[in-house]
Amino acid sequence: MGAAGRSISTNGTPSYNRAVPTHLDLLVLEGMSFYGYHGETQAERTLGNRFYVDVEVRMDLAPAGKSDAIADTLDYSHAFRLVRAVLEDEQYSLIEAVAERVATVMLAERHVESVKVRVGKQPPIPGAIERCWVIIERPVGTRG
Numbered sequence: 618m619g620a621a622g623r624s625i626s627t628n629g630t631p632s633y634n635r636a637v638p639t640h641l642d643l644l645v646l647e648g649m650s651f652y653g654y655h656g657e658t659q660a661e662r663t664l665g666n667r668f669y670v671d672v673e674v675r676m677d678l679a680p681a682g683k684s685d686a687i688a689d690t691l692d693y694s695h696a697f698r699l700v701r702a703v704l705e706d707e708q709y710s711l712i713e714a715v716a717e718r719v720a721t722v723m724l725a726e727r728h729v730e731s732v733k734v735r736v737g738k739q740p741p742i743p744g745a746i747e748r749c750w751v752i753i754e755r756p757v758g759t760r761g
Contacts, residue, residue, distance in 0.1 A: 642678035644691055647671045651704035655715055658741065666738050668704055668715070669748065672696065673733040674723060691726055699723065712736045713751050720755040731756040 649670040654662050674691055681690035699722045709715050716736040723732040737750040 642676060644674040644676060644678065644693065644696075645672070646674075646693060646696055646700065649697065649700060651701055653704045653708075653715075655704075655709045655712065655738075656741070657710050661741060662708065662710075666741075668712070669735075669737040670700055670704065670719065671735040672700060672719065672723060674726075674729050675731040675733075676728045677730070689728075691728060696723065696726070699726075712738060712749070713753070716751050716753045717755075720753055724755060724757055729757065 649672075651668050651670065652665055653668050654665045655668065656662050656666065674696070676691065678690060681687075683689075700719055703715065703718050703722060707715075707718065709718065716734045719734045719736070720732050723729055723734070731754065733752065733754045735750055735752045737748040740746060740749045
């Protein structure tokens with residue numbers, strides 16, 4: 618227990634604050650787009666659609682900043698290939714499932730503490746709508 622009567626986790630973070638990452642550094646992959654075959658309708662799964670993805674990876678970038686070594690960070694070209702593989706080589710009915718899979722893949726990478734994934738598409742519905750998006754955030758403890 619801490620001084621104010623709050624329980625303290627094993628890493629020293631108050632238990633009410635466990636989901637808050639310990640590092641404020643972000644590695645961001647923004648504006649990725651891929652052609653994939655995800656969707657609830659057969660037409661979406663057959664004809665495909667363009668999907669838009671942004672990924673924010675929370676991690677400590679200080680070691681890479683000091684060492685100037687790629688081994689101390691997440692190589693963004695490698696991260697791009699991971700996201701591309703999910704979007705182009707796998708198939709899901711919902712963009713929520715696509716986002717969850719991207720998060721799982723990113724959380725499996727070394728140094729990653731948490732991830733925020735945004736996946737969007739232009740839905741096949743009548744009317745004017747630019748894109749539908751889902752945004753999920755997962756801390757490292759939710760690795761699949």
